[in-house]
Amino acid sequence: MSLDTVISRSNLLADDEVPPVLEVNDNGRSPFVFTCDHYGRLIPRALGQLGLPEEELVRHIAWDIGIAGVATALARMLDAHLIAQRYSRLVIDCNRPWEAPSSIPMISEATTIPGNEGLTREAADARRSAIFAPYHRRIETVLGQRQQDRRPTILVSLHSFTPVYAGIKRPWHVGTLYHRNTRLPPLLLQLLRKEGDLVVGDNEPYAVSDATDYTIPVHGERRGLMNTGIEIRQDLIDEPFGQEQWAERLARILTEIEAVFGAEHLPV
Template sequence: MVLDGGGETSSLLGDEDAPPVVEQNPSGRSPFLLTSDHFGRAIPRRLGDLGLPESELTRHIALDIGIAGVARALSERLDAHLIAQRYSRLVIDCNRPFTSPGSIPLISEATTIPGNEGLAREAVEARRREVFGPYHRRITEVIDQRLRDGIPTVLLSLHSFTPVYAGIKRPWHVGTLYQRDSRLPPLLLSALRAQGDLVVGDNEPYAVSNETDYTIPVHGEARSLMNTGIEIRQDLIGDQSGQGQWADRLGAIFTEIEATLRAQGLLPV
């Protein structure tokens, strides 16, 4: 086990812990491959509560609130394969490079994470090996198999964001995040803006970069896949009704985008 404060033995996850990878609809026929890096808020039993009260473990610092429901419903709407990660981003953030200070955060927003202080190298490696590693290996395996089988693949990285961060209100309802892909993000931005009732962020509230992100740079850009990140404001998807509404909205949008990509010759007809 790996103990709070940096103690060490051979492993982090025990028999009582669930595996880190969550999948839905692996035989889905959609070209869209859905990922969700901050899907869950589980903490390995051997880490206890990371020294935090339950009130902190249900906040946005621990997971992307509401995105699990949206991701599952969107997987159904699109008939798309979903690969998600069930452990809290406070254990290890599966959308951060290891060199990022946010990989295993010592502080998130204004909250200090006692269970992440003073970790021994072996404790850090256990989190990387047993949580981060299996999740990203599975995404790699799925993309490899799809490419071998000639299945077109478009990466959608699903996230949600808090309406207020560090006391600053965020006006956007939804944002499109990207770095180098000039094919998919413009189509998504146009479709979202055409809805008429949304404040749409263009690389807001975050922008993708190699220094701050992992999933899009590694699985999208490095593989030359069309890709985009999607951020939905958490107060819009805090309950099942909102999650379903956003899955319906995005399902319709991406169905139209798929048809456009096929018409443009970017996906096979």
């Protein structure tokens, strides 16, 4: 099923509800294009709270805590285009293939999601149509236009991760995520480790794959773009001060990466 077909079925969001896609610097001059699949935690009015109390909806299971502030600040610092998704990953996870069981999770970590149980195919399609498809269609459109305009492009998918998952502590401050790309991630790892005060994960706390991820495999790898994912530990960016610090750090590192590769060596 194509994104165009899914979009045509959209009826979940009312006209007065927040649209799923948020953009910053849509005319940004930087070669970097940032995506943020888990930027927000909104839930369509028709779905209530998915049967969950508010304390669950502010946890990491609902969104990537802190990454919104980092992504927005970073895009402005670099004059880079940010494309972000405002609705909760509990409604539909925009970094999962929509045929994957985790696309609309029935359990996240140890929390059962009552509003996701027993969904009809039509109900699932409505979520894909209203949220998943417009977000990924916008990324497709932007990258396609940049390619047509022969603008050098580096795709970076921004995420954050919980310090403790299923009772297991995660030691990394930041991790780089990648699959087939072998140019950008090694340099990013080297520069992050050069900082001296960071525990840096190499494909930690997650590794990218076609079965478990969507943004990097579809928008980065299929287009042949240089790409990477960046994961920041949430306790480091759960307040504005930490978000600004990390945006400044990443801006400095990514600027160095841009200088190393040079526009003439970047895919278009």
